[in-house]
Amino acid sequence: MTSLTVSGRVAQVLSSYVSDVFGVMGNGNVYFLDAAEKEGLRFTAVRHEGAAIAAADAYYRASGRLAAGTTTYGPGYTNALTALAEAVQAQIPVVLVTGDAPSSGARPWDVDQAAIAAGLGAATFTVTREAAGSITQEAVEYALARRTAVVIAVPYDLAAVEAADEELPAPPAAAAVRADADGGLGRAAELLAGAKRPLILAGRGAHLAGAGPELRELADRLGALTAGTALALNLLQGEGYLGVAGGFGTETAAGLMGEADVVLVAGASLSPFTMRFGHLISPDATVIQIDAALQPTNPRVDMFVSADAKAAAGRLLRLMDHAAPSQSARANASKAWRAEALKRLAEGPGHHPGSAETPDGRLDPRALATALDAVLPERRTVVQDGGHFLGWAPMYWRIPRPQDLVMVGTAYQSIGLGLASAVGVSRAVDAGNTLVLAAGDGGFLMGLSDLESLVGAAASAVVVIYNDAAYGAEIHQYGSQGLTEKPMLIPEVDFSGIARAIGAESAIIRKLSDLSALTDWIEAGAKGTFVADCRITSSVRAPWLTEWMQAKEAEKEKVAG
Numbered sequence: 285m286t287s288l289t290v291s292g293r294v295a296q297v298l299s300s301y302v303s304d305v306f307g308v309m310g311n312g313n314v315y316f317l318d319a320a321e322k323e324g325l326r327f328t329a330v331r332h333e334g335a336a337i338a339a340a341d342a343y344y345r346a347s348g349r350l351a352a353g354t355t356t357y358g359p360g361y362t363n364a365l366t367a368l369a370e371a372v373q374a375q376i377p378v379v380l381v382t383g384d385a386p387s388s389g390a391r392p393w394d395v396d397q398a399a400i401a402a403g404l405g406a407a408t409f410t411v412t413r414e415a416a417g418s419i420t421q422e423a424v425e426y427a428l429a430r431r432t433a434v435v436i437a438v439p440y441d442l443a444a445v446e447a448a449d450e451e452l453p454a455p456p457a458a459a460a461v462r463a464d465a466d467g468g469l470g471r472a473a474e475l476l477a478g479a480k481r482p483l484i485l486a487g488r489g490a491h492l493a494g495a496g497p498e499l500r501e502l503a504d505r506l507g508a509l510t511a512g513t514a515l516a517l518n519l520l521q522g523e524g525y526l527g528v529a530g531g532f533g534t535e536t537a538a539g540l541m542g543e544a545d546v547v548l549v550a551g552a553s554l555s556p557f558t559m560r561f562g563h564l565i566s567p568d569a570t571v572i573q574i575d576a577a578l579q580p581t582n583p584r585v586d587m588f589v590s591a592d593a594k595a596a597a598g599r600l601l602r603l604m605d606h607a608a609p610s611q612s613a614r615a616n617a618s619k620a621w622r623a624e625a626l627k628r629l630a631e632g633p634g635h636h637p638g639s640a641e642t643p644d645g646r647l648d649p650r651a652l653a654t655a656l657d658a659v660l661p662e663r664r665t666v667v668q669d670g671g672h673f674l675g676w677a678p679m680y681w682r683i684p685r686p687q688d689l690v691m692v693g694t695a696y697q698s699i700g701l702g703l704a705s706a707v708g709v710s711r712a713v714d715a716g717n718t719l720v721l722a723a724g725d726g727g728f729l730m731g732l733s734d735l736e737s738l739v740g741a742a743a744s745a746v747v748v749i750y751n752d753a754a755y756g757a758e759i760h761q762y763g764s765q766g767l768t769e770k771p772m773l774i775p776e777v778d779f780s781g782i783a784r785a786i787g788a789e790s791a792i793i794r795k796l797s798d799l800s801a802l803t804d805w806i807e808a809g810a811k812g813t814f815v816a817d818c819r820i821t822s823s824v825r826a827p828w829l830t831e832w833m834q835a836k837e838a839e840k841e842k843v844a845g
Contacts, residue, residue: 288319291438293416293447294381295319301424302352302379304711306330306339310356312383315443317354328711328741331733333363335704337433338692340378341371342708345690346665348492350377350428351708357383357440361397365404366698371433372405374695379427384410384437401435408435413442417450425455431576468589469596472572473603475546475587481621482508483544485529487558488515489551489576490593491686496520498597499550505604507619511541513552514678516686524622526629530558531828532678536632540625542566549573551593554582557828561835635679638824646821647793649673649750653680655796656748659803661718661810667709669702669731670694671724672756673820675828681720700730703738710742718810719745725774726755732782739787739813746802747788747815749779752822760825761833776819783815790815 288296295316298305305327309317320327330336336353343351355364361382371378385394398408409423420436427434476482484503490496496519503510503524510520511529518525526537538560541547547569552558554573565571565584573585574596580588589596638651653676664684666677670693683689692705702723710719719742728735728749738745750756753776754769763769783790791801793816805814 288447289315289444290411290413290416290442290447291315291444292319292322293450294411294420294436294438295323295325297417297420297452298352298379298381298424299323299325302350304328304340304343304351305354305381306343306351306708307336307354307381308333308356308360310360310383312356312358312360312438312440312443313354313381316381316438326711328707328737330704330707330737332704332731333360334367334701335707335731335734335737337364337367337371337378337380338701338704339708339711340380341367341374341376341433342667342690342692342705343712344376344378345692346687346709347712348687349712350379350424352379352381354381355383357385357397358393358395362395362400365400366696367692367701367704368401368406368433368435369404370693370696370698370701374692375431376433377427377431378433379424379436380433381436381438383443384439386441387412387439388441397435397437406433406435408437410437410439411442413445414448415450416442416447417452421452421455468587469591469599470603472548472574472587472589473600475570475572476502476506476508476548476600477604479506479508479544479546480617481543481545482506482618483541483547484508484510484520485512485541485547485549485552486510486516486519486593487513487550487552488686491516491519491551493551493576493593495550495593495597498594498601502548502597502601502604505601507616507622508548509540509544509622509625511537512686513555513558514689515691516552517678517683517689519686524626526625528678529564530555530560531826531831532675534632534634536629538564540629543625544569547571549575549585550597551575553577554584556835557832559584560831642821643823644821646752646819647795648824649676649820650680650824651796652750652793652818652820653677655799657681659799659806660720660746661744661806663717664688664720665690665709665713665717667692667702667706667719667721669705669721669723669727670697670699671727671750672760672826672829673722673724673750675826676750677720677722699724699727702727703731703734706745706747707734707737707741710738710745715743717744721745721747723747723749724756725749725751725753725777725779728779729774729777735783735788735815736786742813744810745813746810747783747813749815749817750820751776751779751817752820754822756822757829759822760829779815779817783813783817788813788815790817793818
């Protein structure tokens with residue numbers, strides 16, 4: 285085996301799993317980055333260590349391929365913690381290669397990085413001279429098998445030391461899929477076949493499993509309505525598709541979901557937002573959950589099957605082949621319900637189109653979102669930061685596939701990871717796709733250093749900043765209660781001027797006709813990065829936030845009563 289350093293062995297093994305690395309160079313990872321280049325890995329520099337893992341996370345969400353982030357030890361490592369926590373919470377496999385304290389003992393400035401990672405739920409794999417390759421392989425396989433973030437730590441004094449020769453074990457075979465755990469799918473098939481108003485709700489787990497075609501066929505066989513979480517947007521698009529379940533959906537669609545008598549939930553955790561804080565599904569409905577988890581993820585689940593969503597859906601289809609004649613008649617009844625539901629959906633109100641005038645004369649974000657949808661290229665991958673604005677894209681924009689909506693930060697309820705996520709997605713999108721980042725002014729300022737990273741990495745990107753000169757969610761949640769708004773306000777920033785200084789094209793959008801600058805850029809080829817600094821009003825509250833606030837108030841009253 286060719287002589288390699290410990291860092292070289294880590295890079296060599298990683299090259300079997302990843303093609304892209306994101307990060308910031310420092311003392312603790314400089315030898316790894318040198319070795320990664322020699323192994324042919326593509327390195328994309330970000331300007332803040334917090335972007336390293338967020339970019340790698342977003343790369344996976346957009347492409348389904350593993351990526352790595354890298355930082356130095358100490359402050360470089362701790363800067364990456366928010367994104368590391370997000371990846372753990374969102375169950376995204378990602379690898380952080382970082383420097384660490386020397387194997388001989390901690391220096392005065394070292395911290396217990398493994399303990400910090402453990403507190404976030406991430407496992408740390410510290411390489412040794414004797415087993416750098418096998419430990420790296422073990423870490424990556426752990427991340428993939430458990431869908432989580434892992435840390436590969438390279439002690440400072442070993443980074444440039446020659447690694448011992450190793451015979452690496454063959455990667456473990458994928459675990460066999462249990463498609464009918466405990467016989468549960470047989471009973472699930474009976475319940476679905478007997479349903480008068482069945483609903484199939486798909487989540488990101490169903491998307492990752494590739495279960496869309498089987499679930500779509502199952503819905504057509506049953507005459508079921510379909511819906512998806514925001515992270516499985518349009519996975520089950522077709523006849524009977526109601527859109528997003530939760531606060532991003534329409535009231536008409538939510539009402540129809542509430543009429544279902546049997547609900548099959550595939551690969552969705554049933555978060556409070558999806559469940560509309562307990563109001564989405566009728567208390568009389570039977571809820572069947574199929575998930576890779578080992579137990580139900582919500583108390584509302586009546587029947588749980590631990591299984592791969594794709595294999596389970598295929599098994600359900602085969603079981604339906606043997607449905608009794610009475611069950612076939614029931615399917616006809618459900619198809620009649622679906623037809624009536626679609627008529628009501630078409631006639632019912634959609635999302636509010638927004639207003640031409642607002643109290644402060646700034647743009648209504650709903651009208652802006654509608655206008656942007658008509659302007660933006662059809663081939664688009666949408667990246668979202670967290671914040672009050674985050675519903676406007678899934679509510680108003682055409683987003684073709686689940687992988688075309690990347691929302692890094694929602695699992696951990698963070699803001700400021702949008703620009704970093706956009707850098708990762710820019711390396712993952714297909715040629716000809718335009719990356720579209722939606723961000724608020726507060727989150728954008730947090731990650732501002734990585735606007736330069738995006739300008740350098742993206743072949744075609746549009747950045748839409750919902751600039752209300754405030755932390756909008758806090759204005760609506762707490763300013764409305766009479767709390768002081770001073771900490772919630774942000775001096776209005778000229779993001780357009782900043783963007784041009786960094787190398788992007790840009791325009792301030794004060795009225796919808798100002799979008800002509802973006803249209804001209806798109807018609808000229810949509811090359812590089814365009815930043816649209818959109819001056820929106822803070823007087824419009826997103827419906828999902830209203831719903832959340834009402835749920836919190838109801839909980840307070842329940843506790844007080």
